[in-house]
Amino acid sequence: MKRESLTSGALKRSRWIGAKAVIAASLAVSSIAIVGLGSASQAGASSKKFSIAFVVGAEADPFFQSMYVGAHAEAKKLGVTLIWQGDPVDYSPSTQIPVVQQVLAEKPSALVIAPTDTKALEPYVAQAIKKGIPVFNVDSGDANQKNITSWVTGNNVQGGTAAADALASALNYSTTCTSASPCTVAVGVSSITTSTDAARLKGFDAQLKAKYPNITALNPIVSQSQSSVAQQGFAQDISAHHLQGIFAIDGTDAEGAAAAITAAGSAGANIKVVGYDAYASNIASMQGGKIAAIISQQPTLEGKDIIKYAVQRLKQGNAKGIPHLLTLANIVLTPTTSQATLNKYVYTAS
Amino acid sequence: MSTSIDTLESVGPSALKRLQSIVGNQQFILLLVLVALVIFFGERNSLFFTSSEFSNLLIDFSGLALIAVAETYVIISGGIDLSVGSTQAISGVGGGFAMQSLMNHHMSETGVLLIGAVICAGIGLVVGAVNAVLITKANLVPFVATLVTLSAGAGMALVFSRGAPIGQNPEAVAWSATGIGPFTWLVIIVISITTILGITLHVSKYGRNNFAIGSNSFAARAAGINVKRHIASVYMLSGILAGLTGMFFYIRSGAGSPQVGASSNLVAIAAVVIGGASLTGGVGRITGTLLGAGILTIVTDGLIFINVQPTWNQVVVAAFIALAAVLQSIRPGLRS
Amino acid sequence: MSNELQPIIELRDISKSYGSVKALIDVSFKAYAGEVIGLVGDNGAGKSSLIKVISGVHAQDSGHLFVDGIERHWKSPHDSMEAGIETLYQDSGLAPDLTIGANIFLGRERRRRGLLGRLGFLDQRGMEREALTELEKVGISVPASKRTVSQLSGGQRQAVAIGRAVMWAKHVIILDEPTNHLGARQSQEVLKVIAAAREQGLCVLFISHTLPHVLEVSDRIIVLRLGRVVRDSPTAEYTVESLLGTITGLSEVTNN
Ligand SMILES: Nc1ncnc2c1ncn2[C@@H]1O[C@H](COP(=O)(O)OP(=O)(O)OP(=O)(O)O)[C@@H](O)[C@H]1O
Ligand SMILES: [Mg+2]
Numbered sequence: 001m002k003r004e005s006l007t008s009g010a011l012k013r014s015r016w017i018g019a020k021a022v023i024a025a026s027l028a029v030s031s032i033a034i035v036g037l038g039s040a041s042q043a044g045a046s047s048k049k050f051s052i053a054f055v056v057g058a059e060a061d062p063f064f065q066s067m068y069v070g071a072h073a074e075a076k077k078l079g080v081t082l083i084w085q086g087d088p089v090d091y092s093p094s095t096q097i098p099v100v101q102q103v104l105a106e107k108p109s110a111l112v113i114a115p116t117d118t119k120a121l122e123p124y125v126a127q128a129i130k131k132g133i134p135v136f137n138v139d140s141g142d143a144n145q146k147n148i149t150s151w152v153t154g155n156n157v158q159g160g161t162a163a164a165d166a167l168a169s170a171l172n173y174s175t176t177c178t179s180a181s182p183c184t185v186a187v188g189v190s191s192i193t194t195s196t197d198a199a200r201l202k203g204f205d206a207q208l209k210a211k212y213p214n215i216t217a218l219n220p221i222v223s224q225s226q227s228s229v230a231q232q233g234f235a236q237d238i239s240a241h242h243l244q245g246i247f248a249i250d251g252t253d254a255e256g257a258a259a260a261i262t263a264a265g266s267a268g269a270n271i272k273v274v275g276y277d278a279y280a281s282n283i284a285s286m287q288g289g290k291i292a293a294i295i296s297q298q299p300t301l302e303g304k305d306i307i308k309y310a311v312q313r314l315k316q317g318n319a320k321g322i323p324h325l326l327t328l329a330n331i332v333l334t335p336t337t338s339q340a341t342l343n344k345y346v347y348t349a350s
Numbered sequence: 351m352s353t354s355i356d357t358l359e360s361v362g363p364s365a366l367k368r369l370q371s372i373v374g375n376q377q378f379i380l381l382l383v384l385v386a387l388v389i390f391f392g393e394r395n396s397l398f399f400t401s402s403e404f405s406n407l408l409i410d411f412s413g414l415a416l417i418a419v420a421e422t423y424v425i426i427s428g429g430i431d432l433s434v435g436s437t438q439a440i441s442g443v444g445g446g447f448a449m450q451s452l453m454n455h456h457m458s459e460t461g462v463l464l465i466g467a468v469i470c471a472g473i474g475l476v477v478g479a480v481n482a483v484l485i486t487k488a489n490l491v492p493f494v495a496t497l498v499t500l501s502a503g504a505g506m507a508l509v510f511s512r513g514a515p516i517g518q519n520p521e522a523v524a525w526s527a528t529g530i531g532p533f534t535w536l537v538i539i540v541i542s543i544t545t546i547l548g549i550t551l552h553v554s555k556y557g558r559n560n561f562a563i564g565s566n567s568f569a570a571r572a573a574g575i576n577v578k579r580h581i582a583s584v585y586m587l588s589g590i591l592a593g594l595t596g597m598f599f600y601i602r603s604g605a606g607s608p609q610v611g612a613s614s615n616l617v618a619i620a621a622v623v624i625g626g627a628s629l630t631g632g633v634g635r636i637t638g639t640l641l642g643a644g645i646l647t648i649v650t651d652g653l654i655f656i657n658v659q660p661t662w663n664q665v666v667v668a669a670f671i672a673l674a675a676v677l678q679s680i681r682p683g684l685r686s
Numbered sequence: 687m688s689n690e691l692q693p694i695i696e697l698r699d700i701s702k703s704y705g706s707v708k709a710l711i712d713v714s715f716k717a718y719a720g721e722v723i724g725l726v727g728d729n730g731a732g733k734s735s736l737i738k739v740i741s742g743v744h745a746q747d748s749g750h751l752f753v754d755g756i757e758r759h760w761k762s763p764h765d766s767m768e769a770g771i772e773t774l775y776q777d778s779g780l781a782p783d784l785t786i787g788a789n790i791f792l793g794r795e796r797r798r799r800g801l802l803g804r805l806g807f808l809d810q811r812g813m814e815r816e817a818l819t820e821l822e823k824v825g826i827s828v829p830a831s832k833r834t835v836s837q838l839s840g841g842q843r844q845a846v847a848i849g850r851a852v853m854w855a856k857h858v859i860i861l862d863e864p865t866n867h868l869g870a871r872q873s874q875e876v877l878k879v880i881a882a883a884r885e886q887g888l889c890v891l892f893i894s895h896t897l898p899h900v901l902e903v904s905d906r907i908i909v910l911r912l913g914r915v916v917r918d919s920p921t922a923e924y925t926v927e928s929l930l931g932t933i934t935g936l937s938e939v940t941n942n
Contacts, residue, residue, distance in 0.1 A: 352810075416759075433855050458879065550806070551811070553806070553807045553808055554806040554808060555795045555797075555806065555808060556806075558784075558788060558792075558795055558808060561781070561783060561784055562781040562784055562788075562792055565781035565782055565783035565784055566778060566779075566780065566781040566782060568775070568777070568778070568779070569764060569775075569778065569779045569780050569781045569789075570781065570792070570793075571743070571762070571778045572741070572743065572763045572773065572775060573763070573767075573779075573792040573793030573794075574762065574763055574764030574767050574768075574793035574794075575764075575792075575793055576762065576764075585739075627856070628783075631785030632781065632782070674935070
């Protein structure tokens, strides 16, 4: 259980991982330009104020954009300077490490990092600690947590459990899925080796087994972070089985699922899709009736809380009263969720 | 004064010769494999023989066919184009932005898609032209040149789109399912383009030049063929076809996704190799490539169809490429 | 032999370098129709470089090339072919993966008649058939037409390449080591083909290291050494020994 929680957030933004291999070369150029732009927009450092360096992976991802909104607002409220950094598109230690080195050279008061690898960033964390800079984790965590003051993250296993509940309720489980005629659902993941996907799938499967024995989950489609690949796979499941539902484990798979049931016409009309991540496109699909429910993480809250704890640590000089690990529950959004709530959780691409 | 310069060594045992010529007819073997696969999957789940599944297979085949044809031209000419995958992404995203603005101006769906197709093809042409310049002017080897555009294209697609699908167009998805029986309009268009390019490769002077250049570019140049211009045109053709594939996936998924086609360059190359083309150039057939693409499509889809563990999919595809390599090595007539 | 006033080919002070390597230095000579010129020299003397300038594969750095009295500047080998000059290159001028017929007609493909032809369809069968008959006409017969060149023996390939040059040449045939890969009997056949070409009034530039062959078939021999023409005399004035001496530079025979 411990191990699980250590790695579960590590490769969170799985949709970027497939792309990373492909774009390495171009990033050599573009990352310099865009990191440069990013640093230009940060507030000017004042010597009196605390400054908190905040390094994410794949900064352009709406997930991290939402995190920025929370972190930025909290930093403003508490009167600290936020140094927000991260490669725009690449979720990988090879691009993250230079960014960390650069922000450490600016001598921030604290470092918040979403490590793109559980191990690779550790030497830099140690380096920061040695300079007296406390280090915090957000979203993903370092393998060695004893150097980390606090880690705020989403709970992927709980998200998977919530997805199973949402799917069962969308299917109207007690009347539709009986032992005489069980329900069949397809599952789409980005990669079966990504810990995030594995944790969500684990929660989903366990909940089906425990509470919904009359739902059979097919072997997962592996989309490699490509919605077109997910779509092709779901189309196969739709024509091979009398499919009632789909659990799309991330935004890319949800896109693929929505397109597959649209293209399937009448065969896809009654298939209930539960998706993951409150991307604007997914919310739009839900409002258009293509997605029955979305499991949302809380990146804004993650960003807000970690800044709160960092400032608390800086002000009081120790970690008293700061949780070492805070796991935020995932939220279930459905078509009946109020617009205000949707607005709150949608990942903003600001 | 007709004399004979005849130093042909005596032909080996005729039985071996005949075996070689049957095995060497790779097309025939591929056809058998394809039929066997269909029977296998249908045997496991008879729904495989339904018209809706046939339609699925045709669409998935079409998503691969254009870039496989492009890759056939390129590989026969002695090159390779790694950028066909990311070109789909950059043209789908670029086309997505353009179509979004057309939709905002309330243009008719048909108009949006037609203009979108032209824009996607245009973006593909630009990528192809960059490849052409890198190869024929900067004298980079095709592998390196197209690796550069592969990386640049994928990076640009992600940066411009910020990772999100561009130009949401659910109407396009609905249209993608229409057509004549299992043959959707998309499939019909792709098959038409494929047929024309296939015939061109095998009966025209352009196609003949392509083989000659891949076989011996010095000989081609000595015979008066403008080799550089031809090579440039091949990469531009490949770019256009990849751009059109970007449009294909825009229509199919109802948006231009920056991740589309990420690994499809390798699948396309695999289809060409399975189809019997030589990576050193000069050898290949469109029918072989299409059979290769068909086999890869059926394997990929069929394994999901019969609910096999996903890890097996890649293993099986790898096995088919290995099979192709074996078939190539026992093909007769590859001296020197 | 040089009984016509106008040389079909004339080179004046042709020089050519590859980077720091001076392959040709101020090469000048004239060649006439109906004449076989032997071009000899040691390995690296510049023979292939010279004929590549004449055929348009390389451009000279300086000097002038005249064909039929008119100065020409080739942009590509295609230009020289248009001017009636055919070349058999030392380093394989054939595309091994193409059929014999496709090679013979490479760069000169014919379309089918009718609508299909107008759509760009090539007359593949017609070309294959004609290739065989044309090859036979110039004294070369090869087996089955549908074979690719890669399926032929080294000698057969050479035969196809020679046949192609002879078949299309209108004024000049350049043969760079055509007897490579050939046995004694086949070499004799090549010499016959060369003689026949002369009968037809063609000018033949014949490069070979087999000096007896050169002495047997040529009317005039030009010796290159280290990129320069060191001797240009009628064949009758050479013996095997004197030729060898000139090539190696051991017995200096001045030509000026
Ligand atoms: N493409 C090239 N690039 C650089 N140097 C070259 C090139 N081709 C020929 N050379 C050099 O130019 C010189 C003349 O070469 P060339 O091929 O003309 O000789 P040759 O007389 O035909 O020799 P051989 O009898 O071996 O065929 C040699 O020193 C050779 O190394
Ligand atoms: Mg030579």
